[in-house]
Amino acid sequence: MRLFPSPRPSLAPRHQRDHRSPLSQRSSPSRSPRRRRRLLAAASAAAVLGALLVGGTSARAAGPSPSPAAAGAADVDVTVNANEGLGTIPGTAYGLNSAVWDAQMNVPQVQDLLKAADIGMLRYPGGSYGDIYHWQTNSAPGGYVAPGTDFDAFMGTVRTIGAQPILIANYGSGTPQEAADWVRYANITKGYGAKYWEVGNELYGNGHYGSGWEHDDHPDTSPAAYAASVLQYVSAMKAVDPSVKVGAVLTMPGNWPDGVMAGAETADWNHTVIPLIAGRADFVIVHWYPTSQDTAHMLATPNQLSGELAQLHDELAAAGAGDTPVALTEVNGGTGVDTQPNALFGADAYLTALQNGVFTVDWWDTHNGAQQISTSPDGATDYGDWGILSSAGCVGSVCEPPLNTPFPAYHAIRMLSQLGRPGDVLAGSGSSSATVAVHAVHRANGDLSVLLINKDPAAARTVTLHYAGFTPDTSAPMTVATYRDQADAITTATPAYSADQTLPPYSLTTLTLHPKAATGSALSAPGAPKVTAAGDTTATVSWTPSTGGPATRYEVYRQAGTTSELLTDTTGTSATVHNLTPGSTSTWNVLARDANGRLSAPSDPVTVRTGTPGNSTCQVAYRTTAGWGNGFNASVTVTNTGPNPITGWTLAFTFPSAGETVSGFWNSTIVQHDQQVVATPVDWNTTLAAGGGNSASIGFTGANDGAAPPPTAFTLNGTVCTTT
Template identity: 80%
Template sequence: MAAASTVALLGALLIGGASARADDPPAGAADADVTVNTAQGLGTIPDTAYGLNSAVWDAQMNAPQVRDLLNAANLGMLRYPGGSYGDIYHWRTNSAPGGYVAPGTDFDAFMGTVRSIGAQPMLIANYGSGTPQEAADWVRYANITQGYGAKFWEVGNELYGNGHYGSGWEHDDHPDTSPTAYADGVLQYAAAMKAVDPTVKVGAVLTMPGNWPDGVLGDGEAADWNHTVIPLIAGKADFVIVHWYPTSSDTAHLLNTPSQLTGELAQLRDELAAAGAPDTPIALTEVNGGRDVNTQPNALFGADAWFTALQSGVFTVDWWDTHNGAQQISTSPDGATDFNDWGVLSSGDCVGAVCEPPLNTPFPAYYAIRMLSQVGRPGDTMVGSGSSSATVAAHAVRRANGDLSVLLINKDPAAAHSVDLRFAGFTPDTAAPVTVATYRDGATGIDTATAAYGARQTLPPYSLTTVTVHPKAGTASALSAPGAPKVIAAGATGATVSWTPSTGGTVTRYEVYRQLGTTSELLADSTGGSVTVRNLTPGTTSTWNVLARDADGRLSAPSAPVTVRTGTPADSTCRVAYRTTAGWGNGFNAEVTVTNTGPTPITGWTLAFDFPGAGESVTGFWNATVRADGRHVVATPVDWNATLAADGGNAASFGFTGANDGAAPPPTVFTLNGTVCTTT
């Protein structure tokens, strides 16, 4: 390992915040401060990032007008043959027994659209009523016969909805519908498909943490869908698939649900890491707000959800759907008519006497997709950003040419909001104009204009606004970002990461930063390609970036992010086992077992832990008294389990019922009378 110097935690916060400058916002408080930190790398936008579902029941899916609209939206992925139809669709005959297949929607016609817009396909191999051989034959036809180069293949759609947990919307002819049987099936499909074309990537269906049926156990089973499937497919499936349709009580709640994605995807990543496959790619192949779907709120939700997912490491987000059809009439908070049509383009349907706009008229969600490429294109780097107001969401991208684009989302249906932009790690050119792209409530397109530089921006009600700023000449380093860092060792209080060198000039040192909100904290520096950071907190997960400093003292662009997890001490004098015993999507039961492994008995104990998820809470308990203050939970014994014998002579167990709104990851650190325990 190269020589390295470590810097104690809680040292100087070198990147984040800004001193007063000539380009600071004007005097007087704005409604929100938005801070962008370009030293925080959140990953590169993949060429598959912006995706959309296509369905064989949609007679318009390959129409020239639709192709033109999809091309204008810069879509990089199209999914086929359409949700649950994937488990009844037979590609060779272009048929779906029990369902409707529209003329002109066969596989070759679909690939014509894919190729015409420069996208890639995400194909659903029929698991429910198909066979591994049928899937292999499809791969042969697609990639050997036709030369389409179809890379990504899902094995089935929402197979956890096959009746195994009580709800049966997904077709599944297998006599065994358990998660174990599905995982075994994935391996059979992957083997057959890769025997034809070893380059294809085969994905397995998982459930989104915090959403039904996450945590639900089938009869006689010891683990839920994810905790059964993941260990069986880890390292064997090329990627995993989740869908996300958030539950929201009203429109305001819907607009805040994208923040749940960060925790839910982090929990999924932890589940993959626990099975030894932390770097498994994740695809979000269906998402829709499901409320106010044809009006402005769904556009705001969509843009926010898209970048939140991509910043969490998802390689594609595929919106549901291209066309879907009107279902019922309601009114959005801004007074707009909602047809409950989950398509981005109008089907031209009517509900009673109320009709949609003409066929293929874009709904607001379509313009949200078009706004994405105003913010960033494939190859651009997503960077850290944050807003001081819950009413304004922000996402930022450092463009390949050095420009910085900031997406600002005003969730207020009635009022404009002023925003002050603040930058860390980036110096704007205040003499150069900025480009402002705005999608307003009720608009039929995105307005784009240039204006003199100003750090204060005013956002129209219910709007998407992208501001693109140029960098000041001479302020950016010529060094490339260091190569993606890897964790090569991690313990309870330390971790070692390594990376490949920067290019483009002389590097004086590499600096490792931890992301803390919109602030980057210097952890360590090195003149080589690795470093060990000590004095970390046990049982924590954090995101780090590596940056190179050049001879003029300027920092390079940040590396790709790396997730660093620390464990708990293996030699502690106490041990805690935590187990989720039941779940139902928005709630769960957990069992906690406490053992004193030290040499001295303990009479009277206090066990403390923190919930990792912001939406977790305690609603009931037994065999202990459990109290919570926010995320912090404290348990004390009842009479019969108050004494813990020395050297593991006995154990005390208690349980509690929890509620969750979003992610519900298990606690990672427990302290017994102040001592950090070994966690299992």
């Protein structure tokens, strides 16, 4: 049994999952699985989305969008903004884990199932086994390796299904030379062209923070030692094949051990590793297993991902590595794993991660084996099997379905390609209901696909759809794909167009609509914009021009929910935007307008960050001093750098995440309303001398559900301060 430590055990429930054990399957019946638990932040409730779009049209007809009352029986409004681009789906997007203890991983039946699900990336040799597995001998001392699971057999499956591999180079018991030899064999000797390589698995679980499920033979298990070794792996592997991409392991913000420090360390794992590998590692790796109190709680957790990934990108940007790609190489909901709720979670999590810049999402995993029997709220049997395909194992007298029978999570992954394929563009979308999630894709052929997820286990929901940047052909039939609760297959139909759709309970429904003729532009999307300058209130972005015809102008939009806010326009290929909020982060798109007044598809998104004034009359230093995954301590030092003393002061700031709250404070009085926080002095620090003659040092204890990014802007008596 492997346990995560909890500095404050009462703060969050613990969760259990099989991770690196051989399957409880017929090939190894005597092997009992080893388990491990995770302490992660609790989920926050989903926020209600769905403001109608600027310049939008109703799905019913041109003109104002109908209100929910005008929609008849519809009780949910869904909005899709095709002018809001969230990035292009990469070929590696829909991924899956494979493991050397899985005797079924390379059989033809499994290959056929993975190919049918359009799996684009396969991870090998399997979670924590990556740190005990030796590829030359196909062995994992202390673990089990099934016959027919060696590297060449695995690559046979990769090639058969048309995927790419992502390989875990052994850090725990391996060497940079062993990894370099693997690169040589894979890409020079065999010509496999294996591009993506991870250095180890979850090395933050090597015992350095008190919990040691991950094998690590290094005498120094600190994050600094890991980062230094990553650079050795990068050098050795690229010396063999400079084209390989080598990734480093990070922790997911807001999840254990984010914020945790060991011994005399002054920075946690991410804040130690990132500066050392910035510009040297080609990508970074995170895993995500949200702890859930119940099924409904789990279904809300994908809403955490946007904030957590945004915080990760901010941490990378602070080290000058903001463009570093991110891979989410393990994810699973962990509650009702063989039932419909985990399928709904999976589809939602895949797409939320991709919309927030992740280039691959790899589900855990292909086969895992029955662990314990329970009953889902919808009455379905859960075998505790974290795989997407049955291992035909039994727990007592209760047995799984026949070998390789797909579980609901498999069908959820297969539904993803009903929504979008590599090269299609993820579009902005929102729902007015917390129990109906929506994701949208503008396809390369001009069609628009919308995935609707009904998280209600008992009630059907009726939605009305509205669009901006897309006009549907109401005379053409739609394609509707549906995966219902406890179904064994996805059904498809081609009904007549309708703006109103009824979603069965606990279901995934994808609508694909054709565009009305002559409503699109022949212009291509502008090239991906780059931030070329940014201050505290201004930012400049530039891009490469559209092709396909002359563009009369380019328009720069800021994403605001599902509304696109026009910031500026220009006839050139760069623009400066003024009057921005200091210390803010926002996402922009650039679109080209043609001579007919039609907009092109949106560019890839660009994240724009503003700083704080460098010459303010006040200065604030903010620092996280301790963390335990779902809580933290922070210190704030306030200095008056102006020419006049201040007696009586008010310090105000905004938490970037809705899941952050102040639970205790010292050296000040702190009041919080929503995300706004105000601190006022106590008797002994009410006066701040002029010119930095003294400072007020205050602090607080915070709790966090999900992301816990630091505040980026502070005001002292209304003046925006310089933040350090």
